[in-house]
Amino acid sequence: MEWASWSDFWHMGGYGFYVWGSYGVTAVCVAIEVLLLKRAAGDTRRRLKRMRQWEEQ
């Protein structure tokens, strides 16, 4: 175990800004990709269903 306490962990031996800046942006990128994908999938389904209803009328 490298860390004596949580504050030690966040501090990262003085490099906390850089380490968390890297990991944070990576997490944000992945989260955005997943969210956009989820939303796009929902949009596609809704649009296709609307088109179906419109065709049936």
Add this chain to the structure above:
Amino acid sequence: MNLYTYASPANFYILAGKLIPWFAWGAGLFTAWGLYIAFFLAPTDFQQSEAYRIIFIHVPAAWMSMFIYLVMAFWGAIGLAFNTRLSFMMARALAPTGAIFTFIALWTGAWWGKPMWGAWWVWDARLTSELILLFLYVGIIALWAAIDDIKRGDRAGSLLTLIGAINVPIIYFSVKWWNTLHQGASVSLTKAPSMAATMLQGMLILAIAAWLYTIAVAMARVRRIILERERQSEWVKALLEKES
């Protein structure tokens, strides 16, 4: 039943729907495991202190950015050679994720470089070729976005991916060559830390996580593309009927 069953979009749609949760959960588990190694098992580096923990995501992201490009080129070549619709869809589905990993590799490279090299950006051979790789991804995505016709877009994008794939090693070599000639201008580079076993292990596990994540995301994207393209077919109509 054979492998070709899944080459048809309808079957692949169903198969991918079943597989995505497995890959997504796998990606989550491997990420947790890899991060545990990166932050709790890997010892402090005596030269770089804790900043080297950035490497744990930087290196897998850089690997992924190049692998995904090659996989795209592979699917593009298959599509061009055998005229298989699904392979073009795969190539399209992979590109955004590849671009994101390239961006992550650049970003983390910069944030590692600042404390280690004293500069956010150095025209180091690897960073520079990664930047050009990002340009290639952006170009391919822009070309796909600009072509409305599906068939033309598929083929044009794959041709561009292919010529890029031939060019990438040459670009890498030329940038490396250029870099060694201009050493005088560059900052003194701290040598990469000698690879400790735990470090390699952590990186490999995070690379596996990145692969599982890429597969899950790409499959989800392929599913959407399939729905879009096959919307006139009976099975999509039946599928939507059942859902509503």
Add this chain to the structure above:
Amino acid sequence: MHRFLLAVLRRDLTLAARRRGDWLIAQFFFVMVASLFPLGVGPEPAMLARIGPGVLWVAATLASLLSLSRLFADDHRDGSLEHMVLSPEPTVLLVLGKSLAHWLIYGIPLLLIAPVLGIQFNLSWEAIRVLEISLLLGTPILSLLGGVGAALTLGLRGGGVLLTLLILPLYVPALIFGAGAVDGVMAGTGAEAHLSLLGAFLVLSLMIAPWIAAAALRVSLE
């Protein structure tokens, strides 16, 4: 077979001779981009000589891109391109002929202007000589790779900008070896290695680019 190549070449050269304004614009663009740099970075001769090779090479790539978007566009608009692609002659030769014509029309005048700009950038005669050789080897690469981009973006909205986005990354090796050759001779390390690599890249482009451009052309016309 080479008859067809010559016919394509002669046709494009004749058309270019009738529209002299077009290629003059590209050459003026080259001169202007290069002339903006001293205004931007200052007139010190030593610094200009230092950045000169790179600036001239970058300006040359941009000037070639400016003209490349029209490589197939005019023939596409009047429908003659479709006929040439559908003809029994191989499309590769058509692409090769058009790229070659593009190089003769835009690359050769560039070679003639470059020494003048080299003097403006305070380059030595030896450096200008190597610059000429590097441009002689490098500008055909720009025309060949650009042909792929022109074929891929044929008839698209905003095709010109898109072409730039697609092709500039592929120009990187030519830029590095070309400008590096001049740098090398100025630094006293010699230019042979750079020029050999540039030549190798030219041969590779010559072998691969026309095939991909021909395939892209067929895809775009379908």
